[in-house]
Amino acid sequence: MTDAPDVLTSLRGLHTPPPPGFDQRVLARIGLDPSADGYVLVDGPTEPLFVAFTDRGVNHVLSARVVDLDADRFATAHRARFGRGIRPAPAPAALDAALRSGRPGKLRIDLRGVTEFERAVLTKALEIPPGEIRPYAWVAREIGRPRAVRAVGTALGHNPVPVLVPCHRVVRSDGVIGDYVFGTLMKRALLGAERLDVDGNERLARSGVHLVGSDTTHIYCYPSCRHARRITDRRRVGFPNAARAEAAGYRPCRDCRPGGAQTA
Amino acid sequence: MPTREQLAQRAAVDLDATFPDVLAAHGAAVYTTALRVSRQPSDAEDLAAETFVRAYRAMREYPPERLRGLRLRPWLVTITLNLWRNQLRTAARAPVTVGLEAGHEPRATDGDPERAVLEHQGTGWVGACLAALPDLQRQAVVLHHVVGLPYTEVAEVMGCPVGTAKSHASRGLTSLRRRLRPARPQEGTP
Numbered sequence: 364m365t366d367a368p369d370v371l372t373s374l375r376g377l378h379t380p381p382p383p384g385f386d387q388r389v390l391a392r393i394g395l396d397p398s399a400d401g402y403v404l405v406d407g408p409t410e411p412l413f414v415a416f417t418d419r420g421v422n423h424v425l426s427a428r429v430v431d432l433d434a435d436r437f438a439t440a441h442r443a444r445f446g447r448g449i450r451p452a453p454a455p456a457a458l459d460a461a462l463r464s465g466r467p468g469k470l471r472i473d474l475r476g477v478t479e480f481e482r483a484v485l486t487k488a489l490e491i492p493p494g495e496i497r498p499y500a501w502v503a504r505e506i507g508r509p510r511a512v513r514a515v516g517t518a519l520g521h522n523p524v525p526v527l528v529p530c531h532r533v534v535r536s537d538g539v540i541g542d543y544v545f546g547t548l549m550k551r552a553l554l555g556a557e558r559l560d561v562d563g564n565e566r567l568a569r570s571g572v573h574l575v576g577s578d579t580t581h582i583y584c585y586p587s588c589r590h591a592r593r594i595t596d597r598r599r600v601g602f603p604n605a606a607r608a609e610a611a612g613y614r615p616c617r618d619c620r621p622g623g624a625q626t627a
Numbered sequence: 628m629p630t631r632e633q634l635a636q637r638a639a640v641d642l643d644a645t646f647p648d649v650l651a652a653h654g655a656a657v658y659t660t661a662l663r664v665s666r667q668p669s670d671a672e673d674l675a676a677e678t679f680v681r682a683y684r685a686m687r688e689y690p691p692e693r694l695r696g697l698r699l700r701p702w703l704v705t706i707t708l709n710l711w712r713n714q715l716r717t718a719a720r721a722p723v724t725v726g727l728e729a730g731h732e733p734r735a736t737d738g739d740p741e742r743a744v745l746e747h748q749g750t751g752w753v754g755a756c757l758a759a760l761p762d763l764q765r766q767a768v769v770l771h772h773v774v775g776l777p778y779t780e781v782a783e784v785m786g787c788p789v790g791t792a793k794s795h796a797s798r799g800l801t802s803l804r805r806r807l808r809p810a811r812p813q814e815g816t817p
Contacts, residue, residue: 370804373753374772381658381675386650389676393683395643 391448400441401452404434407462407526409552413437414458414527415449420471421458424524426545444523445476461527465493465557472524480508484518491532494557495587495619496564498536504622512536520544526553538568559587572601574621576613583608588619639694642686650679653703656774660707663769665714666758674714678707701780704770708784756806764799771796 390396402415404427411432415423423441430436438449457470467489474482483506490505491497499519503512519530522544531550535541540561543550551561567586576583577594583602584591602608605615605622615621634652638645654675661674682703686694757765757773763785770781771792782792 370753370800370807371772373807374757374768374803375775377659377663377754377757377769377773378655378775379659379662380655382672385654385658385672385676386647389650389679390647392676392680393646395646395683 394448394450396448396450399448399450400445402434402437402441402449403452403454403458404432405454405458405462408465408556409549412462412526414454415441415445416452416455417473419475420473421455421524421527422473422476424526426525426549428549429545465529467527470527472527474523476523477521478518480511480514481518481521484515485522485524485528485530488519488522488528488530488533491529492589493529493532494554494559495585495589496532496534496540496554496559497585497619498538499533500536501585501620501622502533505620538565538573540565567601570601571603573604574602574608576600576602576608576611581613582616583613583621584616585619585621588616588621590616590618635697635699636695638686638697639691642683642694646683646686649682649699653700654679656700656776657703657707659774660704660769661711663754663757663773664708664766665711670714674707674710677710678703681706681710698780701776701783704774704776705784708766753803753807756803759806760799760802763795764802767792767795768799768803772800 387396387398391399400415400417400422402413402423405412405414407426411427413423413425413427413430413434414421415437423444425437425440427437430440434449434451441447441449455470457468461467461470474485477485484502487502487505499512499515500509502519503509503515506515508514515533519533520542522528522530525531525544531543531553540547540551540554554561564586572586574583575586575591575594577598578600579598582590583600583605600611600613602611602613608615608621634645634649638649657678658671658675661678662668662671665671665674686697689697757768760768766785767781770776770784771778776784778789778792778796781796782789785792785795787795
């Protein structure tokens with residue numbers, strides 16, 4: 364055995380660098396992590412929204428209300444979903460226009476985290492114009508998976524970018540507005556802000572009318588379709604389903620595609 | 628080191644761009660202080676991380692002239708010690724025993740025992756003896772002999788005259804030499 368090393372040398376040997384990843388964890392906590400996604404707090408159509416984005420577009424939208432306007436809680440939710448932190452950053456240029464118009468327009472959306480099926484569902488939802496609604500069954504039919512109605516509901520419930528990808532425009536097949544990731548009240552408010560007569564649509568559905576046609580053109584539509592809204596009261600005919608409309612000699616609208624092919 | 632002096636200057640110009648370098652330059656000093664003063668590897672990382680988070684928030688509020696004049700290393704280490712004292716005060720209401728008896732390694736209560744072992748490997752006995760010193764002696768020895776702060780900065784951090792800091796360190800060192808000389812155990816024995 365050698366003599367004990369000099370105490371001063373031993374003490375200098377106690378100098379210890381921080382554990383691996385320490386710098387990154389600290390930088391993430393203070394919002395300077397270079398790998399973190401950018402985020403902003405913006406005024407949405409009906410309430411404030413946290414919006415996070417990568418260099419490929421918006422990847423996460425969360426109602427600020429559900430996290431009490433707390434950016435730390437948004438960060439926690441973001442990390443749980445994407446495994447990355449967030450840092451304050453300037454909003455993408457097209458975000459404001461997208462929120463005001465109800466259509467993404469030039470705003471890019473980063474859907475890298477979703478499955479192929481979810482991507483098909485969300486892309487289809489993007490086709491529904493502001494102020495119009497379609498049933499879950501319509502989305503299922505349109506993406507060629509007519510029996511996957513429940514899966515469509517689940518996929519819309521997992522929408523990482525609500526409001527921007529308008530899952531709020533997809534409603535229950537019985538005409539009830541139904542559930543929403545941020546609560547059914549917000550879904551109704553968003554549709555109301557897009558000038559949809561939410562209560563009127565539900566009342567119509569409850570009375571058994573799910574499709575409306577014009578007795579001059581003999582075309583039938585979903586009631587919220589822009590063509591259906593132009594039909595005058597005198598010319599409007601209600602149908603409970605596509606089969607009854609077809610039987611009365613009507614054909615489906617080419618824009619809202621209320622599904623005649625399967626029932627004809 | 629000249630680059631360390633320049634860090635405060637750069638921070639005054641662009642804090643966000645400079646702060647990663649502040650972390651890289653002073654991470655070891657802060658972590659070592661946290662580790663050797665708190666005596667708990669599991670708490671040390673939290674203490675060190677909290678130091679830098681507080682430091683960043685404070686620096687964001689400081690006017691540029693105050694940032695330029697900041698001596699970062701003693702300032703950061705002071706934050707670490709203050710945080711540790713606050714922790715002790717809180718913990719005093721629900722005391723936790725620190726398992727430190729002669730010849731025993733400091734307890735690793737962390738979820739990462741492997742790292743805790745590595746932390747003390749080779750330096751375990753010196754580390755254990757250091758941990759057993761009274762608070763003020765331990766602080767002075769850690770700051771001067773382990774972290775490498777000059778005595779003027781040790782005094783600044785400890786809030787005492789330079790002479791007092793020196794005498795704490797000297798008494799701590801004498802006590803360490805006495806403990807280490809007669810009964811240093813065989814290598815590898817726990």
